[in-house]
Amino acid sequence: MKLALIGFGQAGGKVVDQFLAYDERVDGGFVEAAIAVNTATTDLQGLERVPRSNRILIGQARVNGHGVGADNELGAEVAEADIDEVQHAIDDVPTHEVDAFLVVAGMGGGSGSGGAPVLARHLQRIYTQPVYGLGILPATDEGGLYTLNAGRSFRTFVREVDNLLVFDNDAWRSAGESVEGGYDRINREIVERFGLLFAAGEVGSGDAVAESVVDSSEIINTLSGGGVSTIGYATETVETSASGLLSSLSSSKGSKHDGTDLDTDGAATNRLTSLVRKATLGRLTLPCDVSSADRGLVVASGPAEELSRKGVERGRTWLEEETGSMEIRGGDYPTGGDEVGAIVLLSGVTDVPRIDRLQQVAVEAKETTEDVRTRSQEGTAALVDTSGELDALF
Numbered sequence: 001m002k003l004a005l006i007g008f009g010q011a012g013g014k015v016v017d018q019f020l021a022y023d024e025r026v027d028g029g030f031v032e033a034a035i036a037v038n039t040a041t042t043d044l045q046g047l048e049r050v051p052r053s054n055r056i057l058i059g060q061a062r063v064n065g066h067g068v069g070a071d072n073e074l075g076a077e078v079a080e081a082d083i084d085e086v087q088h089a090i091d092d093v094p095t096h097e098v099d100a101f102l103v104v105a106g107m108g109g110g111s112g113s114g115g116a117p118v119l120a121r122h123l124q125r126i127y128t129q130p131v132y133g134l135g136i137l138p139a140t141d142e143g144g145l146y147t148l149n150a151g152r153s154f155r156t157f158v159r160e161v162d163n164l165l166v167f168d169n170d171a172w173r174s175a176g177e178s179v180e181g182g183y184d185r186i187n188r189e190i191v192e193r194f195g196l197l198f199a200a201g202e203v204g205s206g207d208a209v210a211e212s213v214v215d216s217s218e219i220i221n222t223l224s225g226g227g228v229s230t231i232g233y234a235t236e237t238v239e240t241s242a243s244g245l246l247s248s249l250s251s252s253k254g255s256k257h258d259g260t261d262l263d264t265d266g267a268a269t270n271r272l273t274s275l276v277r278k279a280t281l282g283r284l285t286l287p288c289d290v291s292s293a294d295r296g297l298v299v300a301s302g303p304a305e306e307l308s309r310k311g312v313e314r315g316r317t318w319l320e321e322e323t324g325s326m327e328i329r330g331g332d333y334p335t336g337g338d339e340v341g342a343i344v345l346l347s348g349v350t351d352v353p354r355i356d357r358l359q360q361v362a363v364e365a366k367e368t369t370e371d372v373r374t375r376s377q378e379g380t381a382a383l384v385d386t387s388g389e390l391d392a393l394f
């Protein structure tokens with residue numbers, strides 16, 4: 001499916017940069033336009049692929065290109081004030097070619113977590129296409145302020161988008177990794193999953209196996225209904241019939257598995273069914289109780305002769321049982337190569353311990369603020385101490 005990507009804040013811009021790299025590498029064709037918005041000049045300068053004319057600096061009157069320093073209320077204010085600057089960049093996008101907008105942001109900082117929901121609301125008002133969010137949650141050891149920003153912003157972002165796809169940095173950290181090195185790896189994990197999904201929805205309808213290929217409406221239908229989504233992904237390297245020229249010929253998109261060789265068919269079916277299980281029960285972009293998903297989509301990717309329809313169907317049926325949902329879609333995405341994969345998109349998930357904890361922090365912070373206000377009105381001496389705690393939080 002064709003997307004207009006808008007990265008808000010540092011993490012948002014870097015992930016959009018990675019989406020561009022991925023789209024180019026797999027010849028996905030799902031990025032119609034890429035824009036980065038930030039309050040910090042240096043973050044915009046650090047991007048590699050987003051065209052310079054699409055790097056939009058906002059909030060100059062307030063912060064002079066220095067960023068909002070994790071103040072997400074200020075992030076929201078400057079986004080509100082300078083939304084026209086972002087709109088000018090979007091005006092150059094052929095939006096009639098776009099299936100959806102995707103606003104990408106880290107939820108822990110100030111610019112992205114404050115600005116992304118503001119931008120999403122604006123896009124919803126102007127355009128008829130769905131507006132999705134890709135929200136990146138901070139690691140738990142990043143400190144109270146990041147957690148608080150994420151807790152507050154999450155609720156607003158979910159409300160303003162048609163669906164919020166979530167990636168939790170905390171679930172994807174590796175011990176002993178440098179912060180920057182860690183982000184590079186994590187960003188590749190992000191775009192590999194979400195990029196593969198969007199690229200799958202972009203296979204042309206003229207393709208020889210188009211009837212079983214996922215199209216953009218299936219992704220849109222799975223995401224419609226709102227709420228929060230997460231993705232699971234599993235791959236396995238297969239022995240293709242030959243290497244080199246023969247292999248590339250046999251894995252061309254037109255040579256779909258026709259089920260004539262029973263042994264091969266059985267192996268391909270079992271492999272796919274097991275990959276769907278692994279993808280669902282392995283590490284999700286946002287860990288959650290799978291049975292709480294409202295809708296789902298299973299996509300098999302890889303060399304066409306390995307994409308057993310029976311395998312996708314069995315995986316789909318298994319996911320129906322696992323989630324208790326009757327709205328599980330399935331399809332494939334022939335890519336060639338020697339890796340078979342399964343992507344499982346779970347949408348409308350409600351049982352997510354990490355989100356419950358974030359919401360709790362946001363509610364407690366709000367209560368503390370209200371408590372301080374009340375006590376302040378009552379003139380209690382405790383105010384000084386408690387406001388000190390609040391200063392530390394904000």
Ligand SMILES: Nc1nc2c(ncn2[C@@H]2O[C@H](COP(=O)(O)OP(=O)(O)OP(=O)(O)O)[C@@H](O)[C@H]2O)c(=O)[nH]1
Nearest residue numbers: 009010011068069070106108109110111112138183
């Ligand atoms: N996955 C991932 N997360 C990142 C990356 N960079 C920052 N983050 C996360 O994003 C959050 C911080 O958001 P940033 O995007 O740096 O902040 P910002 O939105 O630019 O806001 P300010 O810097 O406060 O103006 C933190 O929770 C980080 O963990 C990245 O490249 N990848």
